[in-house]
Amino acid sequence: MTQSKKNTKKKDRIFCSINTPFSRRLETAAVTWQVSCIFIFAIFSLFVLANPLLLFTIFFPYLIYYVFDRTPVNGGVVRRYSKFFRSLKIWKYYCNYFPIKLYKTCDLKPTFTPQNELVGPKYIFGYHPHGICALGSFGAISTEGVNWSLKFPGIPTCLMTLVNVFNIPFYRDYLLGLGVTAVSRQNAIKVLKQNYSICIVIGGAQESLHAKVHKAELILDKRKGFVKLALEVGNVGLVPIFAFGENEIYNVLSTENKSLTRRFQLWMKNRWGFTIPLFYARGIFNYDWGFIPFRHPINLVFGNPIMVPKLENFSEKDVDNYHGLYVKELSRIFNEYKAKFGYNDVELELVA
Template sequence: MASSKDSIFERVLQTLAVAALVTIQVLFFLFIPALSCYMIFSTKYWWICVLYFTWYLIFDKDASVTGRRRSEWVRSWTWWAYARDYYPLKVVKLPCGELDPKRNYLFCVYPHGLLSASTYLSVATNVTEFTKLFPQHKSYMHTISAFYKVPVVRDLALWAGGVEASKKALEYNLSKKDGGNISTLVVGGAQEAYYSNPGIHKIVLKKRKGFIKIALTQGSPLVPVYSFGENEIFSQLEFDENSIFQKFRELVRKKLGFCIIYPLGRMDLLGLVPKRKPITFVVGEPIDVEKTENPTQEQIDNLHQLFEKKLVELFESQKKHYLKDYENAHLEII
């Protein structure tokens, strides 16, 4: 007998929930900014936008650094559970991955994928195993600062426990004296999204050392995380590196922090909804970090090399459980 999660009704709800997450991206890029401009310049409701932006600038601008508008009610919406079951997504902690409740941790996630769907659902909601595996820690997802400048999208992100992927926000969270906090950072960022395709495990790490320095100055252990299946849910249209469009979207990435990408998901839904592929968010062993107020470049480089080694070890030891062609799958680090 089929389970309730396999019923047609449940599968429709799962698809709608995932489509809603994609819609948030569309709201961010197009609809909300356009609507705000329309209301200000073409309607009598301009004062609503003015009030909102005044409140934001005077009272709420720092919320994306402190995470003070986090809502456990929003994080526990059943809607997120439908999105979790769509793939389905599960969170796995390796046996050696125990955390000290009196310390703050920096979880470093790979790969970015097109949506970072597994990171969002694992860290920014209460519907996965993540909260059960780390019950003594409060998790925060660090995302691009541009999200926190767009009405509605900003509020949803803040309620979900989102904060900026900035030095200021990372240091604020990791410096909390009582410990018990997890900052989650998708280190490869928007640049890594360019390489997101099924069967590809290409990550951006070689020159990314800012997070290493922050971990050292705060004495926060680093935790490597690899999300097996994240790159499988979308493919994308490819563009020549020397094409005008590629140069334009690289300019957008550098200036605004996000990528212009044409996703190819389920073709029965115009390619905009991700494919149903299982995703496993695997949390590795914490790398202990001794607090160093003024780390030298050598100390930063050494910790960076150790992190890279541990991330590769995590991938190589776990790939046989989650990848079909695991014998030919290897991390390509750029």
């Protein structure tokens, strides 16, 4: 084989083919938008601020609204929850990119009838693992990309994320329209008391530092706040979700526990509420480097609900009991489904 042929073969392996079907290009565009939109909205905000015409027509009116609107933290996301926005075609492309699929181990009793009458419990869905960005939870729960309302009819659910992202002008409203809201105790209680369910990525930012390909290391032992929420509100089902493939969509560069890099990452997490793992995947036009996630299936398996009553004066023993039942159910679905999704040799590890 000549050198030129070798180079051609290498380029074909690295760069996207010009013969890529248009539908796959649309899928890549949808994912690129979602992983980049936080920066796009931030840049747009700066552009509006720097433009004299937009400063008075858009920025100042929006600033007044921004200062007084507390929707991300007061349960107001329920009013912003837009079925239309969640059903846009872009979310189908987003979910088909990986693809993302849902697997139910049982049917959940609806919270509302089609006539919007309250008939059942609400739920706290616990998503595992966090991975780098929990992209599977966004596609499956914050959009109709995999037909959430058909798979779980009558269970409107709000995904919860870091409160810091709601400080970005315009981006906050984009998230609220999708039913995404801030992960704080008071906000969660207010959403649940309006009979909307919530989804929490239990391991949080700290778990992203344990996001390793073909591993299942979870931060869960000490994460009991979601159980206390359920006990305080009552009539809540705790539903564990394990997302097989969430850790495979990015390559993560490991850092030693006592290294300067790891200490800096933990400092960021403690100081700002988020951290930045060292990771990479592919680019828009190439397959070997960039920050667009790899095309790898993300399969969300939903466990049976652990029903939690309302207890006025619950004890740590009560919390530990329901937390133990939750961990047991999460372990069950992981062990029953791991062979189906190529995790035969992987064990579920609770590292903290």
